[in-house]
Amino acid sequence: MQTLRRRPSAIFSALLILASTQAFTQTPGISPQARAIHDSAIVIDTHADTPQRFLEQNFDIGSTDPKDIGNISLDKARAGNLGAEFFSIWVEPEPNQGHFAQHTLDLIDSVYQQAAQHPDRMMMAFSVDDIERAHQQQKLAALMGIEGGHSIENDIHLLRDFYRLGVRYMTLSWSNTNEWADSSGDIDNPKIPHHNGLTDFGKQVVLEMNRLGMMVDISHVADKTFWDAIATTKAPVIASHSSARALCNAPRNMTDDMLRAVAKNGGVVDVNFFSGFLDQNYWNAAEAQKNEQEAATRAYLDKLKAEGKPVTFADEDRITREWMAKIPRPPFSVLVDHIDHIAKVAGIDHVGLGSDFDGVSGATPAGMDSAADLPKITQALLDRGYSAEDIYKILGGNVIRVFREVERVSHEMQAQRTLSDN
Ligand SMILES: [Zn+2]
Numbered sequence: 001m002q003t004l005r006r007r008p009s010a011i012f013s014a015l016l017i018l019a020s021t022q023a024f025t026q027t028p029g030i031s032p033q034a035r036a037i038h039d040s041a042i043v044i045d046t047h048a049d050t051p052q053r054f055l056e057q058n059f060d061i062g063s064t065d066p067k068d069i070g071n072i073s074l075d076k077a078r079a080g081n082l083g084a085e086f087f088s089i090w091v092e093p094e095p096n097q098g099h100f101a102q103h104t105l106d107l108i109d110s111v112y113q114q115a116a117q118h119p120d121r122m123m124m125a126f127s128v129d130d131i132e133r134a135h136q137q138q139k140l141a142a143l144m145g146i147e148g149g150h151s152i153e154n155d156i157h158l159l160r161d162f163y164r165l166g167v168r169y170m171t172l173s174w175s176n177t178n179e180w181a182d183s184s185g186d187i188d189n190p191k192i193p194h195h196n197g198l199t200d201f202g203k204q205v206v207l208e209m210n211r212l213g214m215m216v217d218i219s220h221v222a223d224k225t226f227w228d229a230i231a232t233t234k235a236p237v238i239a240s241h242s243s244a245r246a247l248c249n250a251p252r253n254m255t256d257d258m259l260r261a262v263a264k265n266g267g268v269v270d271v272n273f274f275s276g277f278l279d280q281n282y283w284n285a286a287e288a289q290k291n292e293q294e295a296a297t298r299a300y301l302d303k304l305k306a307e308g309k310p311v312t313f314a315d316e317d318r319i320t321r322e323w324m325a326k327i328p329r330p331p332f333s334v335l336v337d338h339i340d341h342i343a344k345v346a347g348i349d350h351v352g353l354g355s356d357f358d359g360v361s362g363a364t365p366a367g368m369d370s371a372a373d374l375p376k377i378t379q380a381l382l383d384r385g386y387s388a389e390d391i392y393k394i395l396g397g398n399v400i401r402v403f404r405e406v407e408r409v410s411h412e413m414q415a416q417r418t419l420s421d422n
Pocket of ligand 1: 125147220
């Protein structure tokens with residue numbers, strides 16, 4: 001990569017001087033240089049499932065409980081200089097059949113409630129300008145992305161309503177194929193009706209998202225859906241939480257051809273921290289225990305139901321954690337390998353961070369336990385010869401560029417519509 005190992009720029013030199021005056025937090029294992037770069041960046045994570053905890057467990061993001069197993073709290077975000085989080089609005093299909101939109105609204109409300117409880121440390125954000133404003137005010141910018149097109153219940157009006165409520169990306173499908181987009185999660189299941197990618201309505205959804213200024217997220221989708229989305233969209237796409245298939249052969253990771261296509265489209269691929277998408281051994285071990293794990297989960301949930309207890313995401317998460325803990329954690333380096341691979345194949349302008357925090361039942365590489373560990377990524381990239389400018393792009397600069405371009409395309413499409421209306 002041509003941008004590697006270049007001489008430190010003026011800004012980097014300035015940071016070194018700042019670091020040497022110990023203006024930045026001292027962290028074990030993180031050099032003053034890495035800490036200085038990290039603390040001066042706008043760090044953006046494009047995927048965390050914390051709203052499940054907000055809604056079902058009454059989790060308070062202001063929690064200071066040292067025993068809390070969650071990946072995200074305001075303290076953890078501050079320690080890791082996390083500047084903006086895209087909170088995932090994920091509606092689990094099975095238990096929410098018949099009321100996807102209602103549950104979507106409940107989750108959206110849970111994010112607003114957290115922001116309302118902590119106005120001094122957190123604010124809702126709907127644009128690049130908002131992210132920058134939050135950064136200046138040293139608050140966590142809270143954004144929202146819908147994970148799974150089933151949330152709109154095949155209704156373009158609902159898509160627009162969700163945009164109005166602040167949703168700024170939508171993952172076209174989750175692991176379930178919906179009525180207009182095939183998913184990688186069930187593409188091999190002959191019992192599920194598939195569409196060979198996106199239906200005509202699915203393409204209309206993509207174009208309406210472009211017009212609204214909602215980022216098109218291709219994480220989770222089947223390969224053909226990805227190619228249809230790329231061919232349809234008028235704005236850059238994101239993969240809010242996807243890793244590289246060349247390094248770990250999981251069907252929802254991205255092939256090198258896809259990575260190059262996202263580069264050509266001007267988009268960004270934000271690396272997922274789930275060990276099963278990063279490390280082939282972990283993936284294989286998880287696949288090997290899958291049937292036994294599913295049977296155990298089913299039995300546990302059935303037992304709760306029989307006792308008349310409500311079954312929550314937390315219950316599922318609890319048992320999934322036990323099973324994930326049976327598999328040894330891969331080293332931290334596997335996470336950096338994926339960033340490195342995507343930076344090499346797609347280019348330094350097309351890689352970012354999409355942790356999947358609070359959505360992977362603790363199955364992250366060793367050393368990546370919460371948002372507080374994000375500076376370790378900066379240290380590892382520095383160790384591998386990345387420049388400060390490159391690291392800024394990976395930590396959030398690329399997402400900002402894509403988001404801004406999505407906003408620009410939206411304004412352009414809306415202006416055209418207005419002109420043609422006259
Ligand atoms: Zn996901």
